[in-house]
Amino acid sequence: MMKITLTMKPTARSFIPIEAESIVPKNFLSGTDLLVWRGNRELRLDEVFLVAVEGSADRAEDVEVVLSGDTFRLKRVGEYMEAGKVTVLGGIGMHCGNFMTGGTIEVHGDADGWLGREMGGGTIICRGNAADYCASGYRGGxxxxxxxxxxxxxxxxxxxxxxxxxxxxxxxxxxxxxxxxxxxxxxxxxxxxxxxxxxxxxxxxxxxxxxxxxxxxxxxxxxxxxxxxxxxxxxxxxxxxxxxxxxxxxxxxxxx
Known part of the structure; x- marks a missing residue:
């Protein structure tokens, strides 16, 4: 079993959302050298998060990613997720779990809009409130x-x-x-x-x-x-x- 804990670093530009579609369990099988976007800047994962890794895994089903800190700025976490687990200790931003087909996402806080948009499988649990268009289709679909x-x-x-x-x-x-x-x-x-x-x-x-x-x-x-x-x-x-x-x-x- 592999557990990756990503703790967001404090930043003065906390209002800028972070596009984090790379945060899915299977991507961590190859390491933590992943990229995210903050505005128009592409950043390494360790520029945004404190990264801690425990254990190892050979398949995505055995990977858990834990997110903590100011996570409500994170968008598209778990997009196209197929297996494994993502645990969000706080809230999460828009489009979490887009198109996911397997695995589990558990959000302990609130979720912004489009949670589970057009998902085809897996489980999403939100312990708080969810905004508009939860589990809905996208415009034009x-x-x-x-x-x-x-x-x-x-x-x-x-x-x-x-x-x-x-x-x-x-x-x-x-x-x-x-x-x-x-x-x-x-x-x-x-x-x-x-x-x-x-x-x-x-x-x-x-x-x-x-x-x-x-x-x-x-x-x-x-x-x-x-x-x-x-x-x-x-x-x-x-x-x-x-x-x-x-x-x-x-x-x-x-x-x-």
Whole structure:
């Protein structure tokens, strides 16, 4: 087992984000001679971090990368990640886990926008809150998340799981506006409240254990069902798009 601990060095230019797509477990199998970008400057990893390595590994599955310090400035950590683990002791910047297909990313703080964007596999756990477009598709694309699991223990912003086509997204807090918009597969579970869920959905299942504010009128009410000890109201739709998705809510309030 190999453990790489990267502790961010203090800097006067702390407001400048760092593009860190090189930080994926498999890259450390060849050493720590990696590069990141701060603004328009390409920097060695040891110019930005204090680097400590324990143990060794022959495969990415046995590599863990631990990030600490002012990590909310780091963008694109875990991009295209295939195996291993990334542990973030604080928060993390935008686009964490882009396109990942395997392994685990665990964020102990908050996550900025686009967490798990278009991921196809693996697991992302966020212990804090996540910003807009969590587990969603990118602008101009037709599919968001296609596989894997994203679990957020706090609240999530707008457009959660937009265009989701597969996998599972679980939010233990509230979600913002348009959660599950354009769903065409997968499963979305929101333990709290949200607004206008599953708009224009074609397929998949969306569960709202709280109140669906601004419920769209283009869903057909089926009746009450039991789900994991809860009584939920079952809707199908979005019939405005000839959708055959399933939306389950504990309570709802229609748009004004």
């Amino acid at each position: 037709r599919k968001g998340m296609t596989g894997g699991t994203v679990e957020v223990f706090g609240n999530v912003g707008d457009y959660l799981a937009e265009q989701i086509a597969g996998g599972t997204v679980i939010v233990h807090g509230d979600a913002g506006d348009m959660a599950g918009a354009e769903m065409h597969g997968g499963m979305l579970v929101i333990h709290g409240n949200c607004r206008r869920p599953a708009a224009n959905m074609k397929a998949g299942s969306c569960y709202v254990y709280g109140t669906a504010q601004g419920m769209l009128p283009t869903f057909k009410k089926v009746g009450a069902v039991q789900h994991e000890g809860r009584t939920l109201i079952h809707f199908t739709g979005d019939i405005a798009n000839r959708g055959k998705g399933n939306l389950f809510v504990k309570d709802y309030v229609y748009l004004d």
